[in-house]
Amino acid sequence: MNPIARTVRNAWLPLLLLAGAPHGAAAHEFWIAPTRYEATPGTPVELAACAGTGFRGERKPWSPDHAVRFTLRPAKSIDLTRAASPGDVVWTRFAPTDGGGAMVAFESTFLPIELPAAQFDAYLAAEGLDDALAARKHAASAAPGRERYRRCAKAWLAGSDAKRATEPSGLSLEVVPEVVPGSSGTLPLHVVRSGRALAGALVKAWRTPLAPVGTPVAVFERDSVSVAWQGRTDAGGRVTVPIREPGEWLVSVVHMEPCRERELADWESTWASLTFVRQPSATRTTASR
Numbered sequence: 001m002n003p004i005a006r007t008v009r010n011a012w013l014p015l016l017l018l019a020g021a022p023h024g025a026a027a028h029e030f031w032i033a034p035t036r037y038e039a040t041p042g043t044p045v046e047l048a049a050c051a052g053t054g055f056r057g058e059r060k061p062w063s064p065d066h067a068v069r070f071t072l073r074p075a076k077s078i079d080l081t082r083a084a085s086p087g088d089v090v091w092t093r094f095a096p097t098d099g100g101g102a103m104v105a106f107e108s109t110f111l112p113i114e115l116p117a118a119q120f121d122a123y124l125a126a127e128g129l130d131d132a133l134a135a136r137k138h139a140a141s142a143a144p145g146r147e148r149y150r151r152c153a154k155a156w157l158a159g160s161d162a163k164r165a166t167e168p169s170g171l172s173l174e175v176v177p178e179v180v181p182g183s184s185g186t187l188p189l190h191v192v193r194s195g196r197a198l199a200g201a202l203v204k205a206w207r208t209p210l211a212p213v214g215t216p217v218a219v220f221e222r223d224s225v226s227v228a229w230q231g232r233t234d235a236g237g238r239v240t241v242p243i244r245e246p247g248e249w250l251v252s253v254v255h256m257e258p259c260r261e262r263e264l265a266d267w268e269s270t271w272a273s274l275t276f277v278r279q280p281s282a283t284r285t286t287a288s289r
Helices: 003-012 117-126 130-138 162-166
Strands: 029-034 045-053 056-059 067-073 092-094 102-108 111-115 145-157 173-177 186-193 202-208 229-232 238-242 247-258 267-278
Touching (some): 029 145, 029 267, 102 162, 111 117, 145 173, 162 173, 173 247, 186 267
Antiparallel strands (some): 045 056, 067 102, 111 145, 186 238, 202 247
């Protein structure tokens, strides 16, 4: 084992990662799902990556060929990609060393998919990808949708250090909270693409109840839920998501543009997500800002 992998293992326990899966005939969300959303010192946390619809789905196995980055940021960022093992549905198991919180971030490579024209156009409409849909209508295209897509997923494990939650992670497309997620009834955030604000992007949010003990319900055991809220970013890439109800939350956004490598695909999309928990008032820990 190389020194980097040994250091990560000793600090955070065995680490495993998962890559994204296609959205298929319906647009599948992709998110990081921890067994708990609190960074309690010494208490183990297990992470998995999930894909599905309505905030219900299945865990997906890690593929090292499809990973661009995988980081854990407690006090400082740790690169986990070299410590990952292929084929496991557990991304990482670790025990936080302090209560400041941690941001997990993952980015995949592009993967190809092709959909029949009608399904592709319906998918563009559902995800608010108006420019791509208008371009296809302008060209009167009845061709299948040739797309390549990638995933950029984050999860916030709650703690007291707001800086850990609000600093960008450097993903190609990123949901960046402006306050600690789950600390109040609203979540102001901005969407960043390649370091620049993304205006007019459709942001969606889902909420699913927690188990009675306050931890997430397994993704394959929960009920599918409808979108709880959606809205578009302003000229500065900002939007405020109402999150008044307690539960596990998923915030997601998709950006699509023409693919520069037309031999591979006509379009390329990037999907970004952020998962976090808003605890009931009686048990919520207020984070410093």
